Amino acid sequence: MLNDNYQIILDDGTITTLVKWQRKNFPGLVGTNLVTPHVSIREIDCQSKILIAEKVLFIFEELRKMKGGPIRINSGYRTAEYQKELREKGFRAAITSPHVHGYALDVDTSSFNETDQMVQWLRGIRDDFPWLRIGWKKYKGDGNTFVHFDVAPWFHRKSGPYNSKMYPESWQYPIEW
Helix, strand or coil: CCCCCEEEECCCCCEEEHHHHHHHHCHHHCCCCEEECCEEHHHHCECCEEEEEHHHHHHHHHHHHHHCCCCCEEECCCCHHHHHHHHHCCCCCCCCCHHHHCCEEEEECCCHHHHHHHHHHHHHHHHHCCCCEEECHHHHHCCCCEEEEECHHHHHCCCCCCCCCCCCHHHCCCCEC
16 A cells, blocks of 8 residues: 655655655554544545645644544645646646645635634644645635645745745745635
8 A cells, every 4th residue: 555656745855755754753653544643645645646745744733633623635635637637627726736746735624614713723823834825715705615725835935945946926925815
């Protein structure tokens, strides 16, 4: 089940395998179907591949603590092919999505009130991590109850590991949409 296609992006921009990362952070999970205590491989796998920033996983774990219970993940990593498929099917899937780079998660909420609460919790996290971007306004306006969050600006900031790489202007921080 575990393979080298399951990768974690460390804060310094280097990439490691899921197993190596788990040995350091969650040793009891090595060889299980879990990435972290509350994120399964199935939730963030796309076409038998995982690429996700550890910062995203830690933010999700913090968010789950704040909620005090389960949070369903709608989408984590997406391959460029899958992102294109979503656009072709009419979904609001950005051409330059942070999901394709492993920087994002979409989490499900059961109501507009829960969406608002999730946004408040993420804003609280952003007080300590200003590179956190939160997407919810457009989706809520479309009648959807989910929240997107990503850490794309963290990797492309002036002192970040990918500061010399071009990125879309929409990845500036702090931003909510």
